Amino acid sequence: MHSSHNSVLRNNQKIVTMGRIIFYEDRNFQGRYYETSSDCPELTSYLSRCHSCRVESGCFMVYDRPNYMGNQYFMRRGEYADYMSMMGMSDCIRSCRMIPMHRGSYRMRIYERENFGGQMYELMDDCDNIMDRYRMSDCMSCNVMDGHWLMYEQPHYRGRMMYLRPGEYRSFRDMGYSGMRWMSMRRIMDSCY
The missing domain is CATH 2.60.20.10 (Crystallins)
Incomplete structure (x- = not known):
């Protein structure tokens, strides 16, 4: 090699x-x-x-x-x-x-409320609309276990975005995203490189 x-x-x-x-x-x-x-x-x-x-x-x-x-x-x-x-x-x-390029699986838990409260759903693939898929009207915290992700303020990967790498994100509001709703999520895949 x-x-x-x-x-x-x-x-x-x-x-x-x-x-x-x-x-x-x-x-x-x-x-x-x-x-x-x-x-x-x-x-x-x-x-x-x-x-x-x-x-x-x-x-x-x-x-x-x-x-x-x-x-x-x-x-x-x-x-x-x-x-x-x-x-x-x-x-x-x-x-x-x-x-960084990620090899392997993708896994993220999204939560309706801050500090991992409310409804929770686990994602392993892209989600173009959390309202349609999960009947979830807002995502205020998440835990990225595997992979790198982009979160978008509108369905179908539109609007402002936020990059998430593995880690706990207890409050998007405390991160400076007050008043924003996150409605779709996409994995950053090898095809992006």
Whole structure:
């Protein structure tokens, strides 16, 4: 098995094990740039602004506030010459988080109330509408046991989103999502990479 900076060769197939993203100060990949393969809590440490980016490999969540706060956007491999108009962002990217590739099963418990209260349902696959599937009108906490997930404020994977990695999320309100309802959930699968 041959191993390089961000890929592994296995059975003559290249499998991406680490992502790489390049941020540019100006639109159309112009101006100063900053390249990373890991989480970055504050992009303004490297660039005064960011108006375009290129995802060379892997998947990333980007945020319009420092320290992984604010609105979140999912980016897969590709070029984003003017992501603000493409994605409807009103502000520059201020931080980013690399999403590691997950092999294996996916499992998440969603709860109707904060602190794992109320109705509970266990998900092992995508759910395009918790109201239709479970008669659940709100999801206020969850426990991600396996895999990486995206949660959306509207059914059918639309609206604002939130990235969830394995861990306990006792209160979405306390995380800064007061007044938001989460209505659909999707696994971040190999096909995203």
